[in-house]
Amino acid sequence: MLNLIMRRIVTTLVTLFLISVVAFIIIQLPPGDYVDAWAGKKTQGGTIITQAELNNMRVRLGLDKPLYQQYFKWIGDLMKGNLGFSFEYHRPVAEVIGERLSMTLLIAFSTLAFTYILAIALGVYSAVKQYSIGDNIATVLGYIGLATPGFLFALILMYLGQKWFGMSVGGLFSFKFQGAPWSWAKFRDLLGHLWVPVVVLGMAGTAFQLRTMRATLLDELNKMYVTSARSGGIPEFNLLMRYPVRMALNPIVATLGWELSKIISGAPIIGLVLSLPTLGPLYITALLDQDIYLSGALILIYCILVIIGTFISDMLLMILDPRMRMKERS
Amino acid sequence: MEKKILLQVKNLQISWLFDKALIPIVYGVDFNLESGKVLGLVGESACGKSVTALSLLRLLAKELKIVNGEILFWEHNGGETIDITKLESRGKDIRKIRGGLVSMIFQEPMSSFSPLYTIGYQIMEVILLHSEISKKEAQERTIELLNKVGIADARNSFKSYPFEFSGGMRQRAMIAKAISCNPSLLIADEPTTALDVTIQAQILNLMRDMQHEFGTSIIFISHDLGVVGQMADEIAIMYMGKIIERGPTKEIFKNPNHPYTIKLLDAIPRLGNLEARRRLEPIRGSVPGLFNRPHGCTFNDRCDYFMSGICGASFPELKEISENHFVACYLYG
Known part of the structure; x- marks a missing residue:
């Protein structure tokens, strides 16, 4: 029984790793990124945003880096128990999720x-x-x-x-x-x-x-x-x-x-x-x-x-x- | 030893409730069984022998109904006579009889234990239901029984699951379960049919030993006259839901009277009888379906001695032609 549980934990970890890769790719699949989506909403409200502002924002959020670097940063943080930061809520993801998880x-x-x-x-x-x-x-x-x-x-x-x-x-x-x-x-x-x-x-x-x-x-x-x-x-x-x-x-x-x-x-x-x-x-x-x-x-x-x-x-x-x-x- | 009747079945009729109509399956069966004796019930597949057996413990499926007759069971040692047909099939009274006074062994040892519980648990369960002993004692008794029926290493086998046993071992365990509460009657429904021949002989020997040791009466059901001949004191031959000949085993083998019994015996290969060397004789035709039961004697369409005007009119009564030997055929009286 203990043996089985150990084996299951190992396979679970492997599964989770694979899922994290696939999930990250799928999330990036729609055209544009968070900055584009944010800019779209803002300009609809009449705000004028310059390209320089957008670029600054990308650098600040780390979205200018290649995909694999973004992934490794995310997964590296995950290992340390840090789920990352939610752009939309301006709060750590763990906090945003915590309330609703229970x-x-x-x-x-x-x-x-x-x-x-x-x-x-x-x-x-x-x-x-x-x-x-x-x-x-x-x-x-x-x-x-x-x-x-x-x-x-x-x-x-x-x-x-x-x-x-x-x-x-x-x-x-x-x-x-x-x-x-x-x-x-x-x-x-x-x-x-x-x-x-x-x-x-x-x-x-x-x-x-x-x-x-x-x-x-x-x-x-x-x-x-x-x-x-x-x-x-x-x-x-x-x-x-x-x-x-x-x-x-x-x-x-x-x-x-x-x-x-x-x-x-x-x-x-x-x-x-x-x-x-x-x-x-x-x-x-x-x-x-x-x-x-x-x-x-x-x-x-x-x-x-x-x-x-x-x-x-x-x-x-x-x-x-x-x-x-x-x-x-x- | 004086004769003590244990079981008396009178005019038992069982029908199959099919699309609101009642199709007769067992058509009026009569027999007596004395204490300590073995009755062999022989017939082809679907002749009603298993249905008869199941009805003795009211284990029939919902669609099968006892429509007439009595099953009288004498509870000895100060007990009373019980008519089993009058009991509630899911009630408390019949449950006392099941496993306690009358127990049953089934054809398929592979499927007659649940794979989810150990063999020991499934035997012990019956013991605990029918006697007031502690779990510990019941466990000891179960191990003793497993030992008795020839299962090696009974103490460990107690904890084994059915799928760890071979067919022969499971049938041994089934016998252990059946004799666990010293029943006065054991119904064995084709107990050796699913086993290969060497195992078959072992199981038959075991049943005979148990019968001698405990004096249990047995109703032994089989389609194999050879097997029944080894076991039974008395044989009843069934054909299409009726007993057509009944008598002491020796008498049936030496002096069969009903044309069907004669044909049945001719269809068994015999060793050593060189002068009578011959081809095996199959019985002409096949058993008619339930929906086209012949009028009169049900065997009339396959019988060589068919007498027109007589055999087609009504079913012949069982008549005693010599001591304890009954035949239902118009050729005899």
């Missing part, structure tokens, strides 16, 4: 928990009570969930929330708690808002995993080992959970990393629509402004999250299935 993690992992708890519970119910009314309802809801784009669902929820309950469902906090210190009331206010992005982000994944769970479990329920275990007199509920359900968890757990990456990549658009104080909206504007150090750091954070998700899923699989442990040992 909320992003909260939403991502709450969504993951929501997805899996609901999908497993409903999937088991659907399979055991195949073709019952409950199963049919779950099936219909599942298809709707799969077919509805997240941002559209977010807009609908916002509209309905406003119209029926007179409340704004955007954001994560009510106006009066924004910037307020943490308290029990603020926490409850957060929970009151949190469910909206969690439901929106988790909907498609829940529907997908529910279908997977149902289909796999239906297969497992008819397997010989289930009848064999039943012939030993094990009570039905224990039997269901210990034998077929645990077996059917495999494909669901195996896609956990994948599911987390879908949640993360869906988050920016949803975050924008619901005006969430998360990394998502920040990421989009950073890319538009060509704020290279900020967007680079964000891409790396997203990648780390996906890698962590895959790692968790591999670990869970090894706990669940002894065959995986054996394979790893040999």
Whole structure:
């Protein structure tokens, strides 16, 4: 186990290095740089900027140097734990991200928990009570969930929330708690808002995993080992959970990393629509402004999250299935 | 020793719920089993023998329903008679019988253990359900059982997973699980079919030893008359959901009466019988599908002794032609 973790850490570091190179190249791909984007905005406002001013700015920000030098400066700073400086916010990237990182993690992992708890519970119910009314309802809801784009669902929820309950469902906090210190009331206010992005982000994944769970479990329920275990007199509920359900968890757990990456990549658009104080909206504007150090750091954070998700899923699989442990040992 | 009836199956009928219609699978099966005896249930694939076996523990799939008949089980040592067909198939009463009084061995040793738990866990689980002993004691008992069924290094094998065992070892472990709570009846559904011949002989020997040691009654199901002949005190031959001949093993082999039994025996190769050297005789035709069951005797379309007007009218009753030997055929009475 320890051996495996060490190996995973090494491969993770290699992956991260490769991602950092690719990310840096992609960020630079759009024509122009941060200075051009900045000048464009300023001149639209009527300000006149000379070429000399622009050149000065490039030198100051280090944008005049060749690409590889910029990369090595960035990666060198990263090694020292310095994420660089955001041009747009005139603050260190770490500071800009810090505020929003915890909320992003909260939403991502709450969504993951929501997805899996609901999908497993409903999937088991659907399979055991195949073709019952409950199963049919779950099936219909599942298809709707799969077919509805997240941002559209977010807009609908916002509209309905406003119209029926007179409340704004955007954001994560009510106006009066924004910037307020943490308290029990603020926490409850957060929970009151949190469910909206969690439901929106988790909907498609829940529907997908529910279908997977149902289909796999239906297969497992008819397997010989289930009848064999039943012939030993094990009570039905224990039997269901210990034998077929645990077996059917495999494909669901195996896609956990994948599911987390879908949640993360869906988050920016949803975050924008619901005006969430998360990394998502920040990421989009950073890319538009060509704020290279900020967007680079964000891409790396997203990648780390996906890698962590895959790692968790591999670990869970090894706990669940002894065959995986054996394979790893040999 | 006086005869003690352990199990009595009366007019058992099982149907398959197919598209809201009931298709008969088992068509009225009757047999008795005495304590300590071995009954062989023989028939071709899909003749209803496995369904009959599963119904004895109410393990039938949802689509299969017992539509008629009784399965009476005598619980000895001060117990009572239970009609298994009356029990809730997911209820508490049948669970007490499963694994405790009646246990079962399945055809596919490869798939009858869950790959996610150790062999030891899966045997111990049954012991803990049916007796009030501590985990530690149950573990010792499991190791003892594994030892008894001939698994080498039982203490380590306890912690092995099914995929680390060969087919023969898994079937041994299955037997250990089945006898773990000293059941009075063991149902073995083609326990050696999936094993190769040398292993098959070992498993049969093991089952015989266990039967002698514990006095367990066995219902031994197979399509292989040769295998059943070695094991059983009494044989029942099934064809299309009906028992068509039943009698003591020797009697069935020496003096088969039903045309199907005769044909079945002719289809087995025999060594040493040089004067009767002959080609193996296949049975003409094939088993009709479930949806075109012949009228009257179900064997009538493949039978050499077909009597028009008689065999097509109704199914013949089982008649006792000599002591304990029953045949369902119009040729006899």
